[in-house]
Amino acid sequence: MNPCRCGQATEPGYVCRRQPNERCIAQYQARLSGPLLDRIDLVIDVPAVTAADLILPPLVEGSADVAARVAAARERQAQRYGALNLDGISTNAAYPAPILEEVAQPDAEGLSLIRDAANAMRLSARGFHRVLKVARTLADLDGEEKVRRIHLAEALSYRAHADRRPAAA
Template sequence: MNPCRCGQALEPGYACRRGPNERCVAQYGARISGPLLDRIDLRIEVGAVTAADLILPPPTEGSAETAARVAAAREIQTRRFAARGLTGVITNATCPATVIEEVAAPDADGTRLIRDAAEAMRLSARGFHRTLRVARTLADLDGTERVGRLHLAEALSYRGRAERPVAMV
């Protein structure tokens, strides 16, 4: 979604005609209910593409390599859930919460991080489990057996800000 009604509040040097940019962003963001926002796993702010961005060298990992990593991760997930006898469950996104707690059990450092982050970010039970699902997927993409602190940190970074925007009048 856009950051505000006009979509330009985060552009450098832009002044929103509706008032201070922060107010416009807060009012627009407050229109989304907490329970709906809690169901969105990846919230990433993407800035406008500049001319300088267009002339950057290509990324080191191309589409074919990315597709191969994703296919390998999906195969790992399919095998994981088939070995547990879960019919109809082929991805981390579709497995039950009790199972994700087992298969995404983090190492000691990760456990401390998710515990502290759950309090600081006020994660709901749904938010907690969705974070574990994303972290398990990131570990699968890395080809690692155990979910680590790094995977959880990245998954938590996709949750967005801890507090909801407050509409300012």
């Protein structure tokens, strides 16, 4: 979604004609309820593309490479849930919470991180489980059997971004 009505409040040098940028952003984003936002797993700022961005050299990892990593991760997930005899479940997003603790059990450092973050960020039970699902997916994309601290930190960073919503004044 846009950060505000016009979508330009976060652009450098832009001054909203209606009110200060921060207040405009807060009022616009306050229209979304907390329970709705709790169901969104990944929140990422995507700034406007500049002319300088357009002349950058291509990325090292191309679309075909990413597609291959995603296909390998999905295959890993399908095998994992097939071995658990879970009919109709082939992705991390679809598995139920009781199985989540089994398949997304973090390492000791990750467990400490998620425990502290859950308290500091006041994660709901839904938010906690969604962070674990995203972390499990990130581990699958890295070809890791165990969810590590790095995967949880990245998953939490996507959730933390959503929690930085300013309050409407």
